[in-house]
Amino acid sequence: MDLSLFKHLSNAKVLVVGDVMLDRYWHGDSGRISPEAPVPVVKVSQLEDKAGGAANVAKNIAHLDGKVSLLGIIGDDESGETLQKLLNHEHIASELVIQNDHPTIAKMRVISRHQQIVRLDLEENFTAAHSQLLLDRLRDVVSDYDFVLFSDYNKGSLALIEQMISLVKSADKIVLVDPKAKDLSRYRGADFITPNLSEFKAAGGEVGSEQIITDSARKIIHECGINAMLLTRSEQGMSLITPDEKYDFPAQVREVSDVTGAGDTVIATLTVMLAAGMPAKDAVEVANLAAGLVVAKLGAATVRPEELTRKLNQYLLDTGEHYQTPFTDVLQHIELAKNAGETIVFTNGCFDILHAGHVRYLAQAKAMGHRLVVGLNNDESIARLKGPERPINPLEERAMVLSALSSVDWVIPFGQEDQNDTPAQLIEQVNPDILVKGGDYTVDQIAGAEFVLAQGGRVEVLEFLNGCSTSNVIKKIKTH
Structure with missing residues (x-):
């Protein structure tokens, strides 16, 4: 098929x-x-x-x-x-x-x-x-x-x-x-x-x-x-x-x-x-x-x-093919899910090299609602944030890997220059019920948090898995 x-x-x-x-x-x-x-x-x-x-x-x-x-x-x-x-x-x-x-x-x-x-x-x-x-x-x-x-x-x-x-x-x-x-x-x-x-x-x-x-x-x-x-x-x-x-x-x-x-x-x-x-x-x-x-x-x-x-x-016993919703259709799918009474959770990141910390974090985020939306920094945004050698994997490949996870429902890229490499504008478009961020942030430091709270939503901060980071993976590869 x-x-x-x-x-x-x-x-x-x-x-x-x-x-x-x-x-x-x-x-x-x-x-x-x-x-x-x-x-x-x-x-x-x-x-x-x-x-x-x-x-x-x-x-x-x-x-x-x-x-x-x-x-x-x-x-x-x-x-x-x-x-x-x-x-x-x-x-x-x-x-x-x-x-x-x-x-x-x-x-x-x-x-x-x-x-x-x-x-x-x-x-x-x-x-x-x-x-x-x-x-x-x-x-x-x-x-x-x-x-x-x-x-x-x-x-x-x-x-x-x-x-x-x-x-x-x-x-x-x-x-x-x-x-x-x-x-x-x-x-x-x-x-x-x-x-x-x-x-x-x-x-x-x-x-x-x-x-x-x-x-x-x-x-x-x-x-x-x-x-x-x-x-x-x-x-x-x-x-x-x-x-x-x-x-x-x-x-x-x-x-x-x-x-x-x-x-x-x-x-x-x-x-x-x-x-x-x-x-x-x-x-x-x-x-x-x-x-x-x-x-x-x-x-x-x-x-x-x-x-x-x-x-x-x-x-089909896993063909290796995974459908990825066209980026232009995702907002309509989210709207239909909201009309059906489903709770929308949003998180974001670069997800350049997917590791165990990411998988655990995304599963925890999905467990908070019915549908998980992942805002994904585009290639230009990652280069500005991480340096000219990043990303390791281009946007389409990163999006495909994320879409294959059972915890992830939709992936939307962001990071045009006028967005200042934050997902704030995208969060306003999605208008999630729950905004999730990983790390040691306080709520007032999270892009989009003020908007979500003003709409009656909530903001959650999750801990990352110790020892797991893309930078550490890259460093280990270079030393070998």
């Missing part, structure tokens, strides 16, 4: 079309039963809104660096306004159609001690007239995209999906469908459909044996005019089935926390990887690994390129 293709994830220009929803979560503790009815009383302490349905598919694509827009129907109401704000925060372009006669679909969940107590669905199914509005809008914008992904949640906005797919294929675009209809011929012309096992059986698929599954799937895609089926099979993994080939991918054995949204992650990852230039077999392999990662998270979660490529390295 060519991991260098991960550098081209932003090549994806995808339009997601389908049933968009607002997922609302009310979190709280439950310690008693209501005197009014035999139900738990939940004292709500946190409210959380997330993009749901087709919007969650778009969110998954955005978190994988794909360029994505969302076409669907919302109401002229508070839920619709909230959803549009969420899309903006997630860097999803909105092609949403607002309707005064129809509410935004909203699903409200009460969560206590990581368990869902109840779900309230506020929704009305869309009509063919609503679907016609989407078809008209799709006709106007389809030329702007390379891939069109239909996310069908059986709410009616895709009632005219046959005409939609015909329109997209006539524009010579790639079509992927996450289906809900029992009659898969509705998706005629699609390049890929991604039914789960129950949807496959509801559509007439047979599952008596592997050969029966293969023959049945091929019969369906032949009769329905579909190019390929990615059949998701829960604990049995996935199967990519075409008229001529079948590839099986075993489930990634992980502790399952929540399967919510796993199908969204699969089709989103498949789309982005295809757009980056991966062959279908490799793209499905990556999508399978992404599903294994996302089911270990609570709620409709997403995966990011960094964690996906780390998992790929383990899965």
Whole structure:
């Protein structure tokens, strides 16, 4: 598998079309039963809104660096306004159609001690007239995209999906469908459909044996005019089935926390990887690994390129290749992590020759939060600070080594002359929750500390491991 293709994830220009929803979560503790009815009383302490349905598919694509827009129907109401704000925060372009006669679909969940107590669905199914509005809008914008992904949640906005797919294929675009209809011929012309096992059986698929599954799937895609089926099979993994080939991918054995949204992650990852230039077999392999990662998270979660490529390295028995987030994309990734409620830790240094002291220090820094950002002095900055013989290793190589550490999530270079060789300006851009520095500094001596404290963050000073320093390593090399 060519991991260098991960550098081209932003090549994806995808339009997601389908049933968009607002997922609302009310979190709280439950310690008693209501005197009014035999139900738990939940004292709500946190409210959380997330993009749901087709919007969650778009969110998954955005978190994988794909360029994505969302076409669907919302109401002229508070839920619709909230959803549009969420899309903006997630860097999803909105092609949403607002309707005064129809509410935004909203699903409200009460969560206590990581368990869902109840779900309230506020929704009305869309009509063919609503679907016609989407078809008209799709006709106007389809030329702007390379891939069109239909996310069908059986709410009616895709009632005219046959005409939609015909329109997209006539524009010579790639079509992927996450289906809900029992009659898969509705998706005629699609390049890929991604039914789960129950949807496959509801559509007439047979599952008596592997050969029966293969023959049945091929019969369906032949009769329905579909190019390929990615059949998701829960604990049995996935199967990519075409008229001529079948590839099986075993489930990634992980502790399952929540399967919510796993199908969204699969089709989103498949789309982005295809757009980056991966062959279908490799793209499905990556999508399978992404599903294994996302089911270990609570709620409709997403995966990011960094964690996906780390998992790929383990899965491929460590190829020696490590994906390094392009420096220009890191700030967007940090913003997405903050939106997900993750704690951002920042530290900085030259890290010219990585040694045990660095590794221990970075692990300690990462343990303070969810994500660790390392500001890395560029080559010119190190030369000014350490002398003309430094750095020993150039910026790109130092960044690659740091990125390969499990404790490091992102690396960002700094040290332009106008920054005076301090990370103060970069710290203001990142705006971390925790600033960490190693050595015997006091807080008032640490660049950026005043800013972080003013934003409500905190500053931590860690001790270096005695006897470990790049200068000592270089001195020892020279004496030998």
